[in-house]
Amino acid sequence: MRSRFADRIFVSLCLFAVLIVIAMLVAILGDITYHGWDRLSWEFISASPTQGMTEGGIFPAIFGTVLLVLLMTIFVVPLGICVAIYFSEYANRASWLYRWTRAAVDNLAGVPSIVFGLFGLGFFVQFVGGGVDQLFFGGNLTFRQPAILWGSLTMAVLTLPVVIISVEETLRAVPQSFRDASYALGATKSQTIFRVVLPNAMSGVLTGGILAVSRGAGEVAPILFVGAAYFLPHLPTKLNDQFMQLGYHVFVLSTQSPDVEATKPILYSTVFVLLALTFLLNLVAVAIRARLRLTAGTGR
Amino acid sequence: MTVPVPRDDFPLLKTEVRTPSAASTPAALSIRMEAQQINIYYGLRHAVQDVSIPFYENLITAIIGPSGCGKSTLLRAMNRMNDAIPGYHIEGQVLLDGQEIHAPGTDVISLRRRVGMVFQQPNPFPKSIYDNVAFGLRVNGLVKSRAEMDDRVERALRAAALWDDVKDRLNRNALQLSGGEQQRVCIARALAVQPEVLLMDEPASALDPVSTAKIEELMFELKKDYTIVIVTHNMQQAARVSDFTAFLLTGQLIEFNPTPQLFTRPDDPRTEAYITGRFG
Numbered sequence: 001m002r003s004r005f006a007d008r009i010f011v012s013l014c015l016f017a018v019l020i021v022i023a024m025l026v027a028i029l030g031d032i033t034y035h036g037w038d039r040l041s042w043e044f045i046s047a048s049p050t051q052g053m054t055e056g057g058i059f060p061a062i063f064g065t066v067l068l069v070l071l072m073t074i075f076v077v078p079l080g081i082c083v084a085i086y087f088s089e090y091a092n093r094a095s096w097l098y099r100w101t102r103a104a105v106d107n108l109a110g111v112p113s114i115v116f117g118l119f120g121l122g123f124f125v126q127f128v129g130g131g132v133d134q135l136f137f138g139g140n141l142t143f144r145q146p147a148i149l150w151g152s153l154t155m156a157v158l159t160l161p162v163v164i165i166s167v168e169e170t171l172r173a174v175p176q177s178f179r180d181a182s183y184a185l186g187a188t189k190s191q192t193i194f195r196v197v198l199p200n201a202m203s204g205v206l207t208g209g210i211l212a213v214s215r216g217a218g219e220v221a222p223i224l225f226v227g228a229a230y231f232l233p234h235l236p237t238k239l240n241d242q243f244m245q246l247g248y249h250v251f252v253l254s255t256q257s258p259d260v261e262a263t264k265p266i267l268y269s270t271v272f273v274l275l276a277l278t279f280l281l282n283l284v285a286v287a288i289r290a291r292l293r294l295t296a297g298t299g300r
Numbered sequence: 301m302t303v304p305v306p307r308d309d310f311p312l313l314k315t316e317v318r319t320p321s322a323a324s325t326p327a328a329l330s331i332r333m334e335a336q337q338i339n340i341y342y343g344l345r346h347a348v349q350d351v352s353i354p355f356y357e358n359l360i361t362a363i364i365g366p367s368g369c370g371k372s373t374l375l376r377a378m379n380r381m382n383d384a385i386p387g388y389h390i391e392g393q394v395l396l397d398g399q400e401i402h403a404p405g406t407d408v409i410s411l412r413r414r415v416g417m418v419f420q421q422p423n424p425f426p427k428s429i430y431d432n433v434a435f436g437l438r439v440n441g442l443v444k445s446r447a448e449m450d451d452r453v454e455r456a457l458r459a460a461a462l463w464d465d466v467k468d469r470l471n472r473n474a475l476q477l478s479g480g481e482q483q484r485v486c487i488a489r490a491l492a493v494q495p496e497v498l499l500m501d502e503p504a505s506a507l508d509p510v511s512t513a514k515i516e517e518l519m520f521e522l523k524k525d526y527t528i529v530i531v532t533h534n535m536q537q538a539a540r541v542s543d544f545t546a547f548l549l550t551g552q553l554i555e556f557n558p559t560p561q562l563f564t565r566p567d568d569p570r571t572e573a574y575i576t577g578r579f580g
Contacts, residue, residue, distance in 0.1 A: 175423070177419060177423035178423060178425060180381065180417075180419060180423070181419065181425065181486070181489070182435070182439075183412065184379060184412055184416065184417035184419075185412065185416070185435055185436035185439065185489065185493060186410065186413040186436060186439060186440050186493060187409075187435075187436075187439040187440075188439070191439045195435070195438075196425060199427075200425075200426060
C-alpha cells in the first residue's frame with residue numbers, strides 16, 4: 001500500500017512539472033500574442049521604422065534576419081558537411097588528430113555566444129577585413145568594419161558544431177552494407193561517399209541545417225559587434241553593408257529607444273514576428289525533410 | 301524443401317572422367333581464378349591457414365564450413381574487400397586469369413569490376429531499380445548513351461530473371477520489392493558491369509525457401525556465362541547448386557572435391573562428421 005501511495009505522489013509530481021512547463025509556454029506565447037496582435041499589420045511587416053522607432057514597421061529587420069541566416073547557411077552547411085565526412089569516412093578514430101579536432105568541435109558547441117561575437121570582431125572584422133583592405137583596397141576602409149558578411153560568418157562559426165554533429169551521426173548510421181555494395185561494383189571512395197553515403201544522410205544534413213537556422217535566427221550576442229545596426233535608412237545590398245536584425249531590434253526597442261514606453265506595443269509585435277519567423281523557417285525545413293523521406297522511401 | 305528444377309542429382313557418379321556437369325562444359329576444366337597457399341591474419345588471429353583452391357570457369361564452387369571457419373574472409377579476399385579492415389593481412393597468391401590480384405600496381409577498382417559480389421543481406425541502394433542496376437555502369441563510366449544504358453540495364457535484369465517482374469516499375473524504389481526480388485536486383489547490379497567471376501556470400505540465407513529456390517535456379521543459368529563462387533553454411537544448398545565444394549574448418553581447408561563425391565564419399569572423416577551434422 002505504501003509503495004503504491006508513493007508511486008501516485010511521484011506521478012502527480014511529474015504531471016505537475018509538465019503542467020508548469022506548459023503554463024510557462026502558454027504565458028509567454030499568450031502574452032506576446034495578446035499584446036502584439038493589435039499592431040500587427042501588413043504595414044508593420046513591410047515598412048521601415050519611423051518617428052524614433054515609435055511608429056512604422058520592422059521590414060529592414062526582417063530582411064536583415066533572413067539574409068543573415070541565408071548567408072550563414074551557405075557558409076556553414078558545406079563546411080559542416082566536409083568536416084563530418086572527414087570525421088565519419090576518413091579519420092582514424094584512434095588518431096590524435098581525430099580526438100583533438102573532435103574535442104575541439106564539442107567544446108566549440110559550449111562556448112558562450114558573446115565570445116563568438118568578440119571573436120568575430122577580432123578575427124573577421126579586424127584581422128581578415130583589415131587584411132582584405134590592405135591587399136585589395138589600398139588601405140581604404142572597406143571591409144574592416146562591421147558588415148553582414150562578418151555577421152553571417154560569425155554566426156556560421158557559432159552553428160558549425162551543431163551541423164557537424166548532426167551530419168556526422170547520420171553518416172555513421174548509413175549501413176556498411178551500402179558502402180560494401182558500392183565498393184564491390186568498382187566505385188572509388190569518393191564516388192561511394194557522394195553517390196551512396198551522402199544521399200542517404202540527407203535527412204541529417206537537413207536536420208543540421210534546421211538546427212543551425214533556428215539557432216542563428218534567434219541569437220543576438222554574436223552579431224552585436226560585427227554588423228547589427230541600430231537603424232539603417234537602406235536595406236543592405238553589398239556584403240560589407242551593415243544590417244538590422246530582429247533579435248537586435250528587440251534589444252534596441254526595449255533598452256535603447258528614446259521613449260521606451262512608446263515603443264512597447266511595437267516591441268510586442270516585433271517579438272511576435274521573430275517567433276513566427278523562426279517557427280516558419282523550421283516548418284519549411286521540416287516540410288522539405290518530410291518530402292525527401294517520402295521520395296527516398298525510407299524513414300529514418 | 302524442393303527445388304523446382306528437374307535435374308540429375310549426382311551426374312559425376314555416372315561418369316568415369318572427373319568433369320563436373322559434363323554436359324555444359326568442354327572436357328578440360330580451365331581455372332579462372334585460384335587461391336594459392338592463402339594465409340589471412342586479423343591482427344594476431346590466423347583466420348585462414350594455407351588454403352589453396354582452384355575455381356573453374358563456368359562452374360559453381362561452394363565453400364562450406366561452420367560459422368567462423370574463414371569462408372567469408374576467403375571470399376572477400378578474392379576481390380580485396382577486406383583491404384580496409386584494420387589489422388588485415390594476407391599472404392599467398394590469388395590469381396585471376398593467372399594474374400596476382402595483390403601485385404603492386406593492381407587496380408582494385410577494375411579488379412572489383414571483373415570480380416563481382418553479392419552479399420548475404422540483400423543490400424540494394426535506396427534508389428530506383430533502374431538506378432541500382434545502372435550504378436556500377438555509371439561509376440565506372442562504361443556507358444556512353446542513354447539507349448546503351450537502357451539496354452545494359454535490361455540485359456542485366458533479364459540475366460537475373462527479374463526483367464518480366466519489374467519492367468513496368470523500373471523507377472520504383474528497390475526497397476519496396478520483396479527480399480528475394482531485392483537480392484535479384486543486387487545480382488543484376490553485379491552482372492551489369494559484366495564481371496568474369498561472381499562471388500556470392502550466403503546469397504540466400506536471409507531469404508524464404510521460395511526465393512532461395514529462385515536464386516539457386518538462377519545460379520544454374522548464370523554459370524553458363526560466369527564463374528561462380530558461393531559461400532554457404534547450408535550444406536543442402538551446396539550439394540544442390542555446386543560442381544565443386546571446398547570444406548573449411550577453423551581456417552584450414554579440410555577437403556576440396558567434386559560436390560557429389562564430397563557429399564557421398566568424403567576423403568576426410570571431419571568432412572563426413574560435418575555433412576552428417578555431427579558438428580557445426
